[in-house]
Amino acid sequence: MIKPYEFWSPRVFEAPFYAYLGMQCLLNAVSIKTLAKANYCMDHGEIGIGSKYESQMSFNQDYFLPTALVKDSLSVAEKREFILKFIEEHGYPVILKSDVGCVGKGICKISTLEDLDEKVPLLLGNYMLQKYTSYPFECGVFYIRRNGEPKITGINKKHFPTVIGNGRDNLLTLAKNHERYTHHWHSFLQYVDAEHVPADGESVRLSFIGSHTLGCKFTDDMDLFTPELEKAIFKVFEDQPGFNFGRVDVKCESEEAFKAGKFVVIEVNGVASLPTHMFDPKFKITEAYKIFFEHGKYLVKIAREHKNKPMDLLSYREIMDKVKTNQRMLNQVHDQLKS
Numbered sequence: 001m002i003k004p005y006e007f008w009s010p011r012v013f014e015a016p017f018y019a020y021l022g023m024q025c026l027l028n029a030v031s032i033k034t035l036a037k038a039n040y041c042m043d044h045g046e047i048g049i050g051s052k053y054e055s056q057m058s059f060n061q062d063y064f065l066p067t068a069l070v071k072d073s074l075s076v077a078e079k080r081e082f083i084l085k086f087i088e089e090h091g092y093p094v095i096l097k098s099d100v101g102c103v104g105k106g107i108c109k110i111s112t113l114e115d116l117d118e119k120v121p122l123l124l125g126n127y128m129l130q131k132y133t134s135y136p137f138e139c140g141v142f143y144i145r146r147n148g149e150p151k152i153t154g155i156n157k158k159h160f161p162t163v164i165g166n167g168r169d170n171l172l173t174l175a176k177n178h179e180r181y182t183h184h185w186h187s188f189l190q191y192v193d194a195e196h197v198p199a200d201g202e203s204v205r206l207s208f209i210g211s212h213t214l215g216c217k218f219t220d221d222m223d224l225f226t227p228e229l230e231k232a233i234f235k236v237f238e239d240q241p242g243f244n245f246g247r248v249d250v251k252c253e254s255e256e257a258f259k260a261g262k263f264v265v266i267e268v269n270g271v272a273s274l275p276t277h278m279f280d281p282k283f284k285i286t287e288a289y290k291i292f293f294e295h296g297k298y299l300v301k302i303a304r305e306h307k308n309k310p311m312d313l314l315s316y317r318e319i320m321d322k323v324k325t326n327q328r329m330l331n332q333v334h335d336q337l338k339s
Helices: 015-027 033-039 052-057 076-090 113-122 171-176 183-189 227-237 255-259 285-305 316-336
Strands: 067-070 094-098 108-110 127-131 137-146 149-159 162-164 203-205 217-220 245-252 264-269
Touching: 015 033, 015 285, 033 245, 033 285, 052 067, 052 127, 052 264, 067 076, 076 094, 076 113, 076 127, 094 316, 108 113, 137 227, 137 255, 137 285, 149 227, 149 285, 162 171, 171 183, 227 255, 245 255, 245 285
Parallel strands: none
Antiparallel strands: 067 127, 094 108, 094 127, 137 149, 137 245, 149 217, 162 203, 245 264
16 A cells, blocks of 8 residues: 655655756756755755754844754763753753754753753754743744745644553553654654553643654644734744745744744744645645645745855755765764664
C-alpha cells in the first residue's frame, strides 16, 4: 500500500516541485541562486546554510521570544555559564535549537540543572537559546510580498502528537501505537514519564516540537484568517523590506488570541520554506502540488523583482557542500540527544 504523500521521503515528494521551479526560472530569466534574493536581508535568503539567529535579528525583536546565541567556540563550561545567565533572567524552561536547524532536529528543552549538564556537552555548532512559552496553540503562517503588496497565502494549525489513556498502557506504549509514530519521537518522549499510565479517557500531549517530520499533523486553516491577524502579521515584516517570501511560526494562548493577532513569533523561515498547509490529509496529492507549485511561482516572481539587490552568493558546489555538512551535523546531534 502506498503511504499518504505527507509521509513520503522529501526527495521523492519534492522532486516534481524542483523540476517546476527550474522551468519557472527559465521562463522568467532567473537563475536558481537568484531565488535567494527574494529575501535579500538574509544569508542566501535563509535556505539552511546561514544563521537562523542572524535571520531573526534582522527583524524587530518586540515580536519574538527572547533569544540569544550560544557559540560553538565556547567551552562546555562557558556554554553552561552563558545559558545559566539567560535562565536567571528568563527562568526555566528554555529551548536550545541548532542555528542551522531544520525540521525540528537537534532541539532540546532545559528544565533543570541536570538537563543542562546532560545536554550541553552533546551540542554541535552554534545554538539558539530561546525562552520557552507554554502557549498551546501554534500555527505556521505563509507570507509573501510582491511589488510592495503583502499577502498571507496560507495558515496551518499544528496538531501535536497526543494520546488518549485506556487505564492500562503506559505513555510509551500508547505513543508507539500512535498512527504517526516514528523513531524520531525520541526527541520529545524523553521529556515525559514514559511509564506513566494515563486514566481511561485522559488526553496527554506528548510533544512541544512543531515539526511535521517529528509527528505534528498540519492542517489547512485559512478559515482562521481575520483582518486583525493580517494586520499583526504584516506589522512583523513592515520594517524589513528584505523579507518577501517565507513562513512565520507563532504561538498563542488560544485560537481566539490567534485570530485577534495576539501571538509571539518563535521562528521565521525563508526561501526554503514549504507551504505546510499542503500537508493537510484532506488534500489529494494533485491539490497539494497545486499549492506547492503556486508558491514556487510566487518565489520566482519575487526573486525576479529583487534580482539586482546586492548579495554575496557562494558557488553551487559550495552551497551543496555546506548543506550536506549542516545536515550531517544535525543528524549527529539528533542521534546523540536520544540517550
